[in-house]
Amino acid sequence: MTTVITTGGSYTSLKPLLCYQNLLEAGDVVASNQNPSYPVENLYDWLPYDFFKPATSGVINIDLALPTSRNADYLAFYAQDVWTFGGTIELLYYNGTSYVQACGVTPSGSSPTVVTFSEVGSNLWRLRVTCSDVFTLGCVSFGKRMELEHGTYIGQTPPQLARDTKFINSVSDAGVFLGRSILSQGVRRPLVLNYATDQFTRTQWLDFVKHAECKPFYFVPNSRDRLNECMFAWVEGDIAPPTHTHYGFMGTSLNLRGVVE
Amino acid sequence: MSFDALKIKVGRRPITLVEVDLDFCGLTYGVAPCTAAIGTTGTIKCYNTYKTCQSKPNFSKTVKTYRFVSEGSFLPVGEDVLPCITGVSIAPTQLNPRGVAVSASATITLRDFPHHDRGIDPYAVTRGIENAGSFFGKLKARNPFVTGRPVRVMTGYINNQRVIYGRARNYIIDRIEGPDASGMVKLICKDPLKFSDGEKLKAPKESKGLLASNLPTGVHTFALTPAGVGVEYPTSGRLRINDELVDYAGKSGDNITLVTRGVAGTEHVAHDAGEKVQLCKVFDNVYVDQLLYALLVDFAGVDATYISTTDWAAERTTWLASFTLSYTLSEPEAVKDLLNEVLLMSGSVLWWDEVSGKLRWKVITVAPDVGVVPTIDGVSHILEGSLQVKDLPNDRVSRVLTYFNPRGPLVKRDKKDFASVSAMVDLDSENNLSYGEEKTLEVINRWNPSLTEIENISQRYIDRYKVMPRELTVTLDAKDINLKTGDYVDVNTRVLQGPTGQNQPARFLITETNETAMGSHVQYTMVQIEELAGRITRLIADDACPVWSLASADQKATYLFISGDDGLMGDGSPAPLIS
Numbered sequence: 101m102t103t104v105i106t107t108g109g110s111y112t113s114l115k116p117l118l119c120y121q122n123l124l125e126a127g128d129v130v131a132s133n134q135n136p137s138y139p140v141e142n143l144y145d146w147l148p149y150d151f152f153k154p155a156t157s158g159v160i161n162i163d164l165a166l167p168t169s170r171n172a173d174y175l176a177f178y179a180q181d182v183w184t185f186g187g188t189i190e191l192l193y194y195n196g197t198s199y200v201q202a203c204g205v206t207p208s209g210s211s212p213t214v215v216t217f218s219e220v221g222s223n224l225w226r227l228r229v230t231c232s233d234v235f236t237l238g239c240v241s242f243g244k245r246m247e248l249e250h251g252t253y254i255g256q257t258p259p260q261l262a263r264d265t266k267f268i269n270s271v272s273d274a275g276v277f278l279g280r281s282i283l284s285q286g287v288r289r290p291l292v293l294n295y296a297t298d299q300f301t302r303t304q305w306l307d308f309v310k311h312a313e314c315k316p317f318y319f320v321p322n323s324r325d326r327l328n329e330c331m332f333a334w335v336e337g338d339i340a341p342p343t344h345t346h347y348g349f350m351g352t353s354l355n356l357r358g359v360v361e
Numbered sequence: 362m363s364f365d366a367l368k369i370k371v372g373r374r375p376i377t378l379v380e381v382d383l384d385f386c387g388l389t390y391g392v393a394p395c396t397a398a399i400g401t402t403g404t405i406k407c408y409n410t411y412k413t414c415q416s417k418p419n420f421s422k423t424v425k426t427y428r429f430v431s432e433g434s435f436l437p438v439g440e441d442v443l444p445c446i447t448g449v450s451i452a453p454t455q456l457n458p459r460g461v462a463v464s465a466s467a468t469i470t471l472r473d474f475p476h477h478d479r480g481i482d483p484y485a486v487t488r489g490i491e492n493a494g495s496f497f498g499k500l501k502a503r504n505p506f507v508t509g510r511p512v513r514v515m516t517g518y519i520n521n522q523r524v525i526y527g528r529a530r531n532y533i534i535d536r537i538e539g540p541d542a543s544g545m546v547k548l549i550c551k552d553p554l555k556f557s558d559g560e561k562l563k564a565p566k567e568s569k570g571l572l573a574s575n576l577p578t579g580v581h582t583f584a585l586t587p588a589g590v591g592v593e594y595p596t597s598g599r600l601r602i603n604d605e606l607v608d609y610a611g612k613s614g615d616n617i618t619l620v621t622r623g624v625a626g627t628e629h630v631a632h633d634a635g636e637k638v639q640l641c642k643v644f645d646n647v648y649v650d651q652l653l654y655a656l657l658v659d660f661a662g663v664d665a666t667y668i669s670t671t672d673w674a675a676e677r678t679t680w681l682a683s684f685t686l687s688y689t690l691s692e693p694e695a696v697k698d699l700l701n702e703v704l705l706m707s708g709s710v711l712w713w714d715e716v717s718g719k720l721r722w723k724v725i726t727v728a729p730d731v732g733v734v735p736t737i738d739g740v741s742h743i744l745e746g747s748l749q750v751k752d753l754p755n756d757r758v759s760r761v762l763t764y765f766n767p768r769g770p771l772v773k774r775d776k777k778d779f780a781s782v783s784a785m786v787d788l789d790s791e792n793n794l795s796y797g798e799e800k801t802l803e804v805i806n807r808w809n810p811s812l813t814e815i816e817n818i819s820q821r822y823i824d825r826y827k828v829m830p831r832e833l834t835v836t837l838d839a840k841d842i843n844l845k846t847g848d849y850v851d852v853n854t855r856v857l858q859g860p861t862g863q864n865q866p867a868r869f870l871i872t873e874t875n876e877t878a879m880g881s882h883v884q885y886t887m888v889q890i891e892e893l894a895g896r897i898t899r900l901i902a903d904d905a906c907p908v909w910s911l912a913s914a915d916q917k918a919t920y921l922f923i924s925g926d927d928g929l930m931g932d933g934s935p936a937p938l939i940s
Contacts, residue, residue, distance in 0.1 A: 210523065279839070281374070
C-alpha cells in the first residue's frame with residue numbers, strides 16, 4: 101500500500117500532483133559514506149534498477165549544495181528496502197544555523213511514496229536515512245510539486261486499480277485447476293488535462309512536458325482524498341500537444357505507464 | 362522460501378534471470394603489477410577487460426557476472442539486475458537413442474538501453490569523459506571474446522519480498538548478435554556438446570610430422586620434418602606411416618627411435634621421404650565411459666568438470682561392467698562420428714543436462730534401475746489440449762546385426778571390413794500375424810570381439826524396440842518442472858488403453874523438455890519404454906543395501922528383496938508377488 105504522509109502543512113486540495121522537479125539534479129550531492137559500486141549518483145538518475153547503497157548501516161547523510169536557495173514542498177522515493185529494516189527517511193534543510201526537518205517518514209512498504217510539506221527554501225539540503233542495516237535506495241526526488249488546476253475524476257481509473265496484469269492458467273485434461281502464474285506489467289492509465297488555462301499550460305505544463313519527454317515522475321491523481329495512491333510513472337507513446345478545447349482553455353491526454361507497488 | 366515452494370504456489374510470479382560470466386581483470390589501472398599509464402600505454406583507462414587491457418602480460422583474469430531479468434514491474438530491490446530481457450527461446454536437448462543427443466541452445470533477446478556505466482566500468486565516476494553509447498554496444502566493444510563463457514538461464518519466481526528463487530539451466534555463449542537498428546540484442550548460447558560436433562575436432566589430432574628421408578625396411582630410426590615438429594609427439598607411443606603401424610620408445614628432438622615395426626598385423630614395408638607420421642591413439646581395455654570421457658575431454662575440449670565420472674562409472678558397473686573396448690585410432694576421425702559409434706555399439710545415450718550442468722550418460726534398457734518412478738495423469742498433471750500420441754514405426758527394431766572382428770587395425774566403418782556378424786532376431790514381431798516386416802538395426806563394432814557382450818546389447822535393443830515405440834507429448838504445469846530429460850515417468854491417461862478399454866499406464870523416457878512458458882508451462886516429449894502391466898524388474902542389490910525394513914522407498918523399488926517362507930517381508934508387510 102502506498103503511503104503519503106503530509107507534515108507541517110495543510111494540503112487539502114483535490115487536485116492531482118505531478119512531482120517531477122528534482123533538486124538533487126541541480127547541485128552537488130555527497131553521501132557521508134557509500135559503497136563505491138553503488139554511488140550516490142544512482143539515487144537521482146530516475147532509474148529504479150540501480151540504487152545507492154552505503155558502506156555501513158546507521159545514520160547516512162546525503163547532502164545537497166545548491167548554487168542558490170531553492171524551494172521544496174515534496175519528497176518522493178521509490179525502489180527502496182529501508183522499510184524492511186524499519187528505517188526512516190528524512191529531508192532536512194539548513195536554516196542558517198542548523199539543519200531542520202522538513203519531513204520524515206518511516207516507510208511501510210516498497211511502493212512509490214510522496215511526502216508533502218509546507219514550502220521552505222534553502223541552498224543546503226540533507227537527506228537523512230537512519231537504518232539498522234545496510235539499505236538500498238533506488239530513486240529519490242524532492243523539490244516543488246506541480247498541481248493541476250482541476251481534479252481529474254471523470255473517466256479515469258485510479259492507479260491502484262489500473263493494473264496491467266496477465267495470467268497464465270493451468271487446467272488439467274480432466275478440467276481441474278492446477279495453478280496460475282501472474283505477470284505484472286505495472287499499471288496503465290491516462291493523464292487527462294481538461295480546462296487548463298492558457299496561462300497554466302504555458303507556464304507549468306510545458307516544463308512538465310519537457311521533463312516527461314526524458315524521465316519518469318510521481319503522479320498522485322487525488323491529493324486530498326487518496327494521497328496514498330501514488331504512481332511512479334512515465335509517458336508511453338507520443339506526448340500529444342495540448343489544443344484549445346474552449347476559448348481560453350486547453351486540454352490534452354497522456355498515456356501513462358508505471359508502478360504502484 | 363524456496364524455488365520448490367514458489368513453483369507450486371497459486372499466483373506465483375515467474376521471472377527470468379540470465380547470468381553471464383565474462384572475463385574481468387582483478388587489478389586496478391596503473392597499480393602494480395599493472396604497468397598501464399595514461400599518456401604512455403593509452404589515452405584513457407582500460408575497462409578491466411582483455412580487449413582494452415594496456416598491460417596484457419599482467420591481465421589478472423577474474424569473472425564479472427552480468428545479470429539480466431525479464432521486463433516487468435515487479436522487480437527485485439537492491440539487486441544488481443538489468444530488466445531488459447524481452448524473450449527467451451530454448452531449443453531443448455533431444456535425446457537420440459542412436460547417438461549423441463541433439464544439442465540444446467538458448468537465445469535470449471534483450472533490449473539495449475542507454476547506460477551510465479556505473480557498476481560496470483570501474484572508473485566510470487572518475488573517467489571524466491562524456492558517457493555515450495548503449496549498454497550492449499559498449500559491452501561488446503569491451504568484451505569481444507565471449508565464446509565459451511558460462512551463461513545461466515534461470516527460471517525463477519519472485520516472492521512478495523522481491524527475492525528471486527530460481528533454477529538455472531547451464532549453457533555457454535556461442536555469440537552475441539546486435540544491437541540491431543531497433544536496439545535488440547540476441548545472446549545465443551549452446552550446450553558444451555555442440556562444440557564437440559565440429560568437423561574439425563578429430564581423434565587423434567592431425568600430426569604435422571613427415572619422414573625427413575626414406576625409411577627402408579629394418580631401419581628403426583628416422584627424423585621428422587619440418588624442424589621442431591618433434592615437440593608435438595610424446596616420448597613414446599604408436600605411429601602410423603602409410604599403412605604400417607610402428608611402436609616407438611625414444612625421442613630426441615625430431616629423431617624417433619622405433620621399438621617394433623609392423624605391429625598389430627600391419628605390413629612392415631619401406632616408406633618414402635615425405636610420408637606423414639601420424640601419432641595414433643591406443644585404447645586398450647577401457648570401459649565405455651572412459652572412452653567417452655577421453656573423446657570428449659582430450660579431443661573435443663569439453664571441460665572435465667562437466668562430467669561426473671562417479672555417476673558414469675556407476676552406470677557402467679550396473680549395465681556394462683564387462684564390456685571393455687580396445688582399438689587403435691590410427692588416423693584422425695571426427696569425434697562426433699566416434700561418439701555416435703560408441704554410443705550405438707553400447708546401447709547408451711549421451712546428453713547435456715542443462716539443469717545439473719553435467720553431461721549425462723545412460724544405458725537404455727527396458728529394466729531401468731530408477732527406483733520410485735513418478736506418475737503423471739490427466740487429472741492432476743497433464744494440461745488440457747496438450748496431449749499428443751504418435752507411433753514411431755521407423756524406430757521399431759526386430760533384428761540387430763552387429764558387425765565385429767575387423768579385418769585388421771586400419772579398417773573404416775564399412776561392414777565388408779568385418780569378419781563376423783552377430784544377428785539377433787525377434788521372429789515374433791516379424792511374422793505376418795504381427796508387424797509382418799523386418800526392421801533392422803545395423804551396428805558396427807570395431808572395439809569389442811566378445812559375442813556374448815554383443816548379444817547382450819543386441820538383446821537390449823530388441824527388448825527395447827521390438828514393440829513399435831510410441832511418442833507422447835504433454836504439457837505440464839510448472840509445479841511438475843522437476844521432471845527432466847533422461848528421467849523415467851509413468852503415464853496414466855485416457856489415450857493409453859488396454860484391450861478392455863481401461864487406462865493402461867506405461868513407462869516413458871523423457872527425451873525432450875521445453876519450457877514453453879517460462880515458469881508456467883513445460884512441454885515434455887517422451888518415448889514409451891514398456892507397458893507396466895504384469896512386469897516387475899529388480900536389480901540384485903550391492904552389499905551396501907540395507908535389509909527391507911531399513912531400505913528406502915527408492916531402494917525397495919530398485920532392488921530384489923526375498924521374503925520369508927510366510928510370504929512376509931522383514932517388517933511384516935506382505936511381499937510383492939511376481940505373477
